[in-house]
Amino acid sequence: MDIFRVIAEKMIFEAIERGEFDNLSGAGSPLKLEDETFVPEDLRMAYKVLKNSGFLPPELEMKKEIVNMQDMINSLDDDKERLKKIRELNFKIMKFNMMRNRPFNFEDFPLYEEKLIQKTIEKSEKKFKD
Numbered sequence: 001m002d003i004f005r006v007i008a009e010k011m012i013f014e015a016i017e018r019g020e021f022d023n024l025s026g027a028g029s030p031l032k033l034e035d036e037t038f039v040p041e042d043l044r045m046a047y048k049v050l051k052n053s054g055f056l057p058p059e060l061e062m063k064k065e066i067v068n069m070q071d072m073i074n075s076l077d078d079d080k081e082r083l084k085k086i087r088e089l090n091f092k093i094m095k096f097n098m099m100r101n102r103p104f105n106f107e108d109f110p111l112y113e114e115k116l117i118q119k120t121i122e123k124s125e126k127k128f129k130d
Contacts, residue, residue: 039057039059039060043057047060058099059096059099062092062095062096062099063096065092066089066092066093066096069085069088069089069092070089072085073085073086073089
């Protein structure tokens with residue numbers, strides 16, 4: 001793998017000497033780093049290529065749908081409709097968790113993390129009262 005690194009560095013150095021990196025758009029502005037913590041390390045490069053081509057891996061598409069649905073639920077006034085969408089959201093989260101083949105990470109969905117903590121506290125308080 002070192003040979004590829006040496007070749008890449010040589011090509012970059014030559015491009016710098018030719019001035020190909022001068023006056024690039026976005027020069028001096030901060031990089032937009034993306035959170036890829038839930039993407040397996042061996043798939044990150046492939047996912048990046050897919051994303052740059054206009055495609056999202058199924059896991060990322062599902063997460064995007066979940067986040068959008070959470071925002072939509074927060075804006076609903078009708079309780080009946082909200083309950084229906086919450087059930088749909090729960091199904092999507094379950095499906096997302098099954099796609100990942102990894103444990104569910106509550107940090108990805110802070111709303112559910114707070115609810116789980118609250119329910120756990122309520123159950124433990126109930127046990128101590130009984």
